[in-house]
Amino acid sequence: MTRTYAIIGDPIDHSLSPALHNASFAFLRLDCTYIAYRIPRGDLTAAIADLKKIGIAGFNVTIPHKVDMMRLLDEIDEECRKVGATNTVVNTDGKLKGYNTDVCGFLDPIRKRNIDCTGTDVLLVGAGGAARAIIAGFANEKVRKITIANRTQQRAEEMVRFAKQLGVESEYMDLAKAGDSASSFRFIVNATSVGLKGMGCPISTRNITRDSIVYDIVYMPVETQLIQQAKEQGATIIYGWEMLLAQAMRSFEIWIGKPAPYEAMKLTLLGRF
Numbered sequence: 001m002t003r004t005y006a007i008i009g010d011p012i013d014h015s016l017s018p019a020l021h022n023a024s025f026a027f028l029r030l031d032c033t034y035i036a037y038r039i040p041r042g043d044l045t046a047a048i049a050d051l052k053k054i055g056i057a058g059f060n061v062t063i064p065h066k067v068d069m070m071r072l073l074d075e076i077d078e079e080c081r082k083v084g085a086t087n088t089v090v091n092t093d094g095k096l097k098g099y100n101t102d103v104c105g106f107l108d109p110i111r112k113r114n115i116d117c118t119g120t121d122v123l124l125v126g127a128g129g130a131a132r133a134i135i136a137g138f139a140n141e142k143v144r145k146i147t148i149a150n151r152t153q154q155r156a157e158e159m160v161r162f163a164k165q166l167g168v169e170s171e172y173m174d175l176a177k178a179g180d181s182a183s184s185f186r187f188i189v190n191a192t193s194v195g196l197k198g199m200g201c202p203i204s205t206r207n208i209t210r211d212s213i214v215y216d217i218v219y220m221p222v223e224t225q226l227i228q229q230a231k232e233q234g235a236t237i238i239y240g241w242e243m244l245l246a247q248a249m250r251s252f253e254i255w256i257g258k259p260a261p262y263e264a265m266k267l268t269l270l271g272r273f
């Protein structure tokens with residue numbers, strides 16, 4: 001019987017996940033399919049019951065349900081519990097187990113470049129759902145300190161507390177001052193949605209140096225303004241599409257139990273931009 005997977009969220013119509021996963025299923029000749037399912041905020045509980053009724057094999061979770069989905073899980077993977085949000089769920093006979101593949105998805109491009117994060121200082125710009133996974137990832141890698149800048153100070157303060165809970169030194173920084181301090185950090189990570197569709201740059205970039213590693217998790221366009229300007233300053237660049245690909249590969253592996261086809265997924269992803 002064909003196994004069906006899905007991504008749930010709202011909005012969902014521009015998600016690249018169906019293309020990525022369906023390409024992998026076709027490449028490996030698996031009898032599986034993957035759909036996008038829009039679930040508005042407030043409709044989650046009923047929609048999950050419906051997904052169970054149709055025997056969904058597994059699903060990805062995106063904005064705005066990553067945190068709310070946690071209370072509907074029967075079992076929670078350790079990394080997922082640490083982050084407090086899930087983006088990947090497995091359905092085994094009606095029992096749902098949640099994972100968070102954003103953490104290893106975020107770290108994968110860093111590891112591929114053999115960058116050692118131990119003892120480094122991080123400037124994290126943004127304090128939304130993705131920021132939580134990034135903090136958990138950097139905590140795993142034993143960074144020294146995560147400085148968090150965000151438009152809304154209160155959300156940044158929450159993230160500072162979260163980082164400290166995970167044993168990492170952390171403090172808030174005013175977003176307007178973050179760019180001026182850029183040279184004090186080894187990593188500068190953009191986890192805001194600023195830069196999406198070519199709109200704006202989250203911080204001023206003149207103090208980014210050749211020693212900086214600039215990681216922009218925004219993946220559309222591939223070359224955000226932050227990436228373009230950081231390149232001109234000679235920084236090492238990590239692209240948002242690399243994280244997107246790595247977290248999708250990990251979801252695939254959790255569901256299917258075999259390695260995801262990297263080249264097929266990468267070609268599909270980059271062909272979409």
Ligand SMILES: NC(=O)c1ccc[n+]([C@@H]2O[C@H](COP(=O)([O-])OP(=O)(O)OC[C@H]3O[C@@H](n4cnc5c(N)ncnc54)[C@H](OP(=O)(O)O)[C@@H]3O)[C@@H](O)[C@H]2O)c1
Binds near residue numbers: 129193194219
């Ligand atoms: N590459 C990947 O695999 C991957 C994975 C996850 C997410 N992402 C991308 O990462 C971005 C953030 O995702 P998320 O899930 O964390 O979203 P989210 O929970 O909605 O958080 C959005 C963040 O962006 C900030 N922000 C939004 N508009 C802003 C503006 N005009 N000026 C300054 N800050 C602004 C918000 O600040 P406030 O707190 O002040 O509202 C918040 O920090 C999205 O673009 C998403 O597509 C990429």
